Amino acid sequence: MKAELKAWTPFGDRIRRGVRGALLTICLAACSLFSPPTGMAAEPEMRFVVVRSNQAGCEPTCTEWISARGAIGPQTPALLKATLKALAGRKLPVVLVSSGGDMAAAMALGRIIRKNKLNVAIGTTVFVGCQRDEENCTANDNRGAHFIGEAASRGICLRACALVLASGIRRIAGEGTLVDSVPMVGANAADTRRLVVYYGEMGVRYQLLAADLKGEGSNPGRWQMFKALLVTSTLAVDQLVDAQICRGTPAPDNCRVFTTMDLE
Numbered sequence: 001m002k003a004e005l006k007a008w009t010p011f012g013d014r015i016r017r018g019v020r021g022a023l024l025t026i027c028l029a030a031c032s033l034f035s036p037p038t039g040m041a042a043e044p045e046m047r048f049v050v051v052r053s054n055q056a057g058c059e060p061t062c063t064e065w066i067s068a069r070g071a072i073g074p075q076t077p078a079l080l081k082a083t084l085k086a087l088a089g090r091k092l093p094v095v096l097v098s099s100g101g102d103m104a105a106a107m108a109l110g111r112i113i114r115k116n117k118l119n120v121a122i123g124t125t126v127f128v129g130c131q132r133d134e135e136n137c138t139a140n141d142n143r144g145a146h147f148i149g150e151a152a153s154r155g156i157c158l159r160a161c162a163l164v165l166a167s168g169i170r171r172i173a174g175e176g177t178l179v180d181s182v183p184m185v186g187a188n189a190a191d192t193r194r195l196v197v198y199y200g201e202m203g204v205r206y207q208l209l210a211a212d213l214k215g216e217g218s219n220p221g222r223w224q225m226f227k228a229l230l231v232t233s234t235l236a237v238d239q240l241v242d243a244q245i246c247r248g249t250p251a252p253d254n255c256r257v258f259t260t261m262d263l264e
């Protein structure tokens with residue numbers, strides 16, 4: 001618990017508020033809750049790819065995860081369903097970075113994640129060899145997976161992305177990540193009720209999350225998110241992807257053994 005809480009000092013909160021303000025000046029413009037963000041460059045729609053760890057010494061048993069990056073659009077839930085179908089029941093954590101997007105789609109995406117009992121961490125995947133959007137790449141042939149890389153606790157989760165974070169069994173936002181513009185009220189009473197119901201389904205304490213906010217556009221602090229269970233861990237994404245977790249018995253479902261038989 002001490003490791004979880006040491007980041008919540010008043011001095012640290014002041015620093016984070018300053019960093020948050022600077023990032024939001026760059027990334028966000030004022031906009032209504034249930035409409036797409038304005039004043040920022042259009043982000044490509046979210047794509048899901050399965051990544052195998054490039055951590056030294058992990059082979060033949062390395063961790064794998066689902067890298068999710070981009071704007072949440074109407075087709076995003078279907079794309080995740082297709083990814084999970086290809087995994088045939090394996091439960092891989094979702095490593096997520098997004099500036100937001102469609103609120104209804106984010107709720108649908110979150111319900112898929114919750115139904116499949118997946119963990120969610122805010123983090124960036126750094127690809128080695130084949131890049132996420134590179135076609136016809138052969139750089140990682142015979143390495144056990146098409147996409148190889150590492151996950152780091154850095155990146156943003158804004159607006160609708162926070163609804164996806166809320167859906168994880170574990171919800172990790174470590175140092176170097178920013179969770180901001182958390183949806184608290186809708187454009188009308190019906191939208192707000194939908195938000196409240198959704199947070200309840202995900203086990204987030206909406207009343208704690210919304211307590212003491214100072215007007216429209218204000219954001220709960222990280223300690224407030226922690227108390228409300230929007231974030232359940234402030235440690236690094238390594239909790240889900242470090243090779244050390246594969247040494248337990250039984251090993252987590254996202255640890256996969258790669259042998260020469262996989263090349264046949």
